[in-house]
Amino acid sequence: xxxxxxxxxxxxxxxxxxxxxxxxxxxxxxxxxxxxxxxxxxxxxxxxxxxxxxxxxxxxxxxxxxxxxxxxxxxxxxxxxxxxxxxxxxxxxxxxxxxxxxxxxxxxxxxxxxxxxxxxxxxxxxxxxxxxxxxxxxxxxxxxxxxxxxxxxxxxxxxxxxxxxxxxxxxxxxxxxxxxxxxxxxxxxxxxxxxxxxxxxxxxxxxxxxxxxxxxxxxxxxxxxxxxxxxxxxxxxxxxxxxxxxxxxxxxxxxx
Amino acid sequence: xxxxxxxxxxxxxxxxxxxxxxxxxxxxxxxxxxxxxxxxxxxxxxxxxxxxxxxxxxxxxxxxxxxxxxxxxxxxxxxxxxxxxxxxxxxxxxxxxxxxxxxxxxxxxxxxxxxxxxxxxxxxxxxxxxxxxxxxxxxxxxxxxxxxxxxxxxxxxxxxxxxxxxxxxxxxxxxxxxxxxxxxxxxxxxxxxxxxxxxxxxxxxxxxxxxxxxxxxxxxxxxxxxxxxxxxxxxxxxxxxxxxxxxxxxxxxxxxxxxxxxxxxxxxxxxxxxxxxx
Numbered sequence: 325x326x327x328x329x330x331x332x333x334x335x336x337x338x339x340x341x342x343x344x345x346x347x348x349x350x351x352x353x354x355x356x357x358x359x360x361x362x363x364x365x366x367x368x369x370x371x372x373x374x375x376x377x378x379x380x381x382x383x384x385x386x387x388x389x390x391x392x393x394x395x396x397x398x399x400x401x402x403x404x405x406x407x408x409x410x411x412x413x414x415x416x417x418x419x420x421x422x423x424x425x426x427x428x429x430x431x432x433x434x435x436x437x438x439x440x441x442x443x444x445x446x447x448x449x450x451x452x453x454x455x456x457x458x459x460x461x462x463x464x465x466x467x468x469x470x471x472x473x474x475x476x477x478x479x480x481x482x483x484x485x486x487x488x489x490x491x492x493x494x495x496x497x498x499x500x501x502x503x504x505x506x507x508x509x510x511x512x513x514x515x516x517x518x519x520x521x522x523x524x525x526x527x528x529x530x531x532x533x534x535x536x537x538x539x540x541x542x543x544x545x546x547x548x549x550x551x552x553x554x555x556x557x558x559x560x561x562x563x564x565x566x567x568x569x570x571x572x573x574x575x576x577x578x579x580x
Numbered sequence: 581x582x583x584x585x586x587x588x589x590x591x592x593x594x595x596x597x598x599x600x601x602x603x604x605x606x607x608x609x610x611x612x613x614x615x616x617x618x619x620x621x622x623x624x625x626x627x628x629x630x631x632x633x634x635x636x637x638x639x640x641x642x643x644x645x646x647x648x649x650x651x652x653x654x655x656x657x658x659x660x661x662x663x664x665x666x667x668x669x670x671x672x673x674x675x676x677x678x679x680x681x682x683x684x685x686x687x688x689x690x691x692x693x694x695x696x697x698x699x700x701x702x703x704x705x706x707x708x709x710x711x712x713x714x715x716x717x718x719x720x721x722x723x724x725x726x727x728x729x730x731x732x733x734x735x736x737x738x739x740x741x742x743x744x745x746x747x748x749x750x751x752x753x754x755x756x757x758x759x760x761x762x763x764x765x766x767x768x769x770x771x772x773x774x775x776x777x778x779x780x781x782x783x784x785x786x787x788x789x790x791x792x793x794x795x796x797x798x799x800x801x802x803x804x805x806x807x808x809x810x811x812x813x814x815x816x817x818x819x820x821x822x823x824x825x826x827x828x829x830x831x832x833x834x835x836x837x838x839x840x841x842x843x844x845x846x847x848x849x850x851x852x853x854x855x856x857x858x
Contacts (some may be wrong), residue, residue, distance in 0.1 A: 393815060402722070402726070403726045404803070406726060406728065415652030425734070427713070428713075428734055428735075428737075428738050429741055431737070431741055432734050432737050432738050435734070435737055436730065436731065436734050437730075439730040439733040439734060439737065440728065440731070441730070441786065442730075443806055444733065444806055445806060445807045446737065446740055446806040446807075446808050446809050447808050449737065450741075456614070467741075468741050468742065469624050471778070
């Protein structure tokens with residue numbers, strides 16, 4: 325078996341400023357990797373490089389397609405990369421408004437990816453959209469409502485449904501629970517965990533919240549000033565942090 | 581009274597050359613929006629500055645021009661554009677569809693079938709069919725280049741979800757020659773089937789947006805739809821109150837303050853012909 329995503333010495337520089345530096349790791353099918361670190365440590369930059377939203381300054385990202393071929397992201401044509409983004413990949417934004425089409429109804433939001441890959445049967449699109457809304461615990465009768473009328477937690481769940489409708493193999497999540505209150509966070513995490521398990525998804529979750537990493541991921545990386553300073557099994561890192569910065573991070577978590 | 585201060589058909593020859601090049605490009609790539617250096621015309625944007633520039637560039641002294649607005653020859657927009665070309669080009673004009681060699685139109689295609697010897701020029705306000713769903717021009721260009729048209733169906737989906745049917749009745753998006761999705765200008769969708777395989781050359785000019793596109797003669801134009809919600813045109817229970825036809829696009833006219841209504845052909849020339857009044 326080959327890794328789904330192989331990252332080799334990836335760096336992103338903004339002029340003299342460092343976004344992220346010399347990051348290497350492999351992500352295996354069905355694995356959830358958390359990237360933790362404080363604000364400005366390069367987590368989101370790394371995620372945006374990995375998902376092809378911004379070009380990296382140096383280094384390579386290889387992705388294994390469904391047919392087993394391995395492709396380098398920067399060598400793909402724009403058409404291939406965009407097709408990959410709306411079929412094999414998903415991207416869950418921190419702010420649901422960035423990931424949703426706010427001007428159209430929830431059903432159209434879920435159906436958009438199906439239509440983008442050529443589905444032209446209204447009945448089937450609607451049935452699938454209804455099914456997905458149920459799976460993310462949104463009431464069926466809200467299907468024709470605008471996302472503007474949804475609460476923050478519902479928007480986030482709608483965004484997840486919209487991404488998962490084409491059964492992707494890899495989902496990028498940028499602070500999926502950011503900006504939500506704790507009880508909503510807990511339910512959302514529960515939902516994401518269930519979906520990831522059931523659909524055998526691989527995911528990269530960027531978070532500053534160690535609890536999110538603990539609940540969702542099996543492996544994690546800790547970043548500081550653009551570099552990965554520690555990586556390993558999530559439980560191991562959280563129970564027995566080695567790097568001084570990780571120790572600080574773990575001990576800073578509020579205990580209630 | 582051909583004012584000698586003007587070049588033939590108002591625009592100077594270099595400008596017409598530039599516009600003709602854009603037209604040729606547009607014909608070579610059916611449905612593609614070719615950019616052109618739109619000129620300031622002596623009329624406001626929204627009055628058909630794009631269509632007027634295209635007409636000025638294809639017009640020859642031997643041409644016979646017909647101008648219609650919403651199907652009618654006698655409305656303000658049609659009258660002023662016709663006068664403009666009579667003054668600046670001195671060409672013959674007509675109201676009879678079959679006698680015209682160039683027809684400039686706003687919001688309709690004539691009911692009388694067109695022929696290979698005719699050119700139909702449309703006035704276009706917003707050439708980009710993806711604009712209301714994607715405001716970024718860089719993104720819509722990429723979407724056209726990569727044929728990413730799924731989002732067009734999102735709009736149709738939204739119609740069915742909200743109204744139970746595809747409620748878009750004008751500027752109905754269609755695909756030209758199985759490649760580019762285009763906006764056929766705000767013609768009623770009743771006219772969309774006439775675009776398909778039309779023997780006449782169809783040119784579209786958008787002055788403010790600086791785009792020209794074309795449907796060459798006998799080109800396939802397919803209106804977008806869903807398998808279980810196929811494309812349909814408007815139908816009326818009434819026939820035209822003046823000529824009695826059931827085949828044409830009807831305008832609803834309110835007659836008094838008590839809600840009396842009258843349905844008449846929007847194409848005035850077609851209506852007169854059916855009545856035998858010309």
